[in-house]
Amino acid sequence: MEPIVRSNPCVALVTGGARGIGLAIVRRFLADGYYVAFVARTAKHVEQALDTLRCSKERVYGDGIDVTRQDELAGFIGRIGARWGDVAILVNNAGMSPKRMDPESPWLSQTSLEEWVRVVDVNLSGPFILTRLLAPTMIANGYGRIINVGSLAGRTMPLIAGPHYAASKAGLIGLTRAAARDLAPHGITVNCISPGRILSDLTGPSDATVNRTALNRIPVGRLGTPEEVAHVAAFLASPLAGFITGATIDITGGEFAA
Template sequence: MLIPGKLSEERVALVTGGARGIGLEIVRRFLADGYQVAFVATTAEHVERALDILGCPDDRVHAERIDVTRHNEVDGFVDRIRARWGEIAILVNNAGISPKRVDQNAPWLSQTSLEEWARVIDVNLTGPFILMRLLAPAMIAKGYGRIINVGSLAGRAMPIIAGPHYAASKAGLVGLTRAAARDLAPHGITVNCIAPGRVLSDLTGPPEAAVNRSALSRIPVGRFGTAEEVAHVAAFLASPMAGFITGATIDITGGEFAA
C-alpha cells in the first residue's frame, strides 16, 4: 500500500528522448507540475536547444547527451542524478527511432538491413529495458514508482508509415510493459504504455506533406494529435491519482485504433 505522506517527496523524473517532439512536451509539463526533471538526447545540439526553449533554472532541470543503448553511459547519468536530487521516482521511456526511405515512406521487409534492424530494436526496446531494470530496485525499496513507456500506433495495428523494425520494437514495448507491471505492482510501482497515433512535431514534418495528408484521411476525429495532448496523459499516469492503473496501453490516436 502506498503511504500518502510520501507522495509529495517523489518529485524526480527522468525522460529519455526529451529534447524534441513529444519528449520535450513531457519535460515541459513535468516542470510545470513541479518536478525536478532530467532528460537525455542523442546530440549535444539538441540538448542545448531544448534547454534554451525551456528556460528553466538549473536546480529544476538537468540534461545530457546520452546513448540509451550504452549501459555505462546510462549508469553514469543515473548516478549523477541520484547524487544531485536523490532517487528517480518517475521514468518515461520516450527515446525512439524510425528509419524511413528517401520518400519518407516505410521501408519494406526486404529493404531492412540487419544492422538497421538491430539499431532500432536496441534504441526502442533494449533502451527501455536497461533503464527499467536499473531503476526498479530503488523504486521497490521506496515502495513507489511510475514507469511510462511511449509506444506507437504502429505497435498496435497494421503499420502503414513505420517499417518492420519500428513496428516490432513498439509491439515488444507493450509486452515488456505488461511483464514489468506484473512484477512491480506488489511494490507500489505502476508500469503503463502510451501509444500515440499521428502527432505532428518537428519530427513528422508539415501537415501538407503527402505522408501526413494520407494519415489524416484515416483519423476519425479529422485532425492530427498534438504533443501537448500526449504530455497530459503522461502527467496523469505519473501522478499518485493513477495508482490503480498498471499494465495498460493508452491509445492516443483520434479513433484510428480502438481496442
C-alpha cells in the same frame, strides 16, 4: 476524496527529451513541479532544449547519452541522485523510425540487419535497460511510475512505419505488461502510451503528403499534438494513477488501422 499528494518533490527521467513529444513531457512535468532530468542522442540537441527551459534551470538537467549505453546511463542516474535524490518517474520516450527510401519496394527488402538491430536496440532495449537500472531503487522506496511511449504501429497493421519500428513498439507493449506484473506488488506502475499521428519532428510538417493522407483515417479530423501526449503522461506519472498498470492507452484521434 482528497487528492493524494507526496510530501517531497518527485524526480523524473525522460529519454528523448530534447524534441517533440519528449520535450512536451519535460515541459509538462516542470509545470507540475517535478525535478526533471532528460537525455537525448546528441549534446547539441540537449543544449538547444535547455536554452528553451532556462526559466526552470534549477529543476532541469540534461545530457547527451545514447539510451543503449548502459554504463553511461548508470552514471547519469548517479548524477541525478547526487543533485536531487532517487528517480521516481521514468518515461521511456526515445525512439527512431527510419524512412523508406523507395516507396514502391517492400520495407523488408530495404531493411538491413544492421538497421533492424539499431532500431530494436533504441526502441526496445533502451527501455529495458533503464527499467532494469531503476527498478531496484523504486522497489526499495516502495514507489515508482514507469511510462513507455509506444506507437499505433505496434498495435495494428503498420501503414507507414517499417517492420523494425512496428516490431520494437509491439515488443514494448509486451515489456510493459511483464514489468507491470513484476513490479505491481512494490507500489510501482508500468504503463504504455500509444500515440497515433502526432505533429513532431518524427512525423514531419503538417502539410506533408503522408500527414494529409493520414487525416482521412482519423475520425477527429486532425493530427495530435505533443502536448496532448504529455497530458496523459502527467496523469500516469501522478499518485492518482496508482490503480492503472499494465495498460496501453491509445492517443490516436480514433484511428485504428485494419
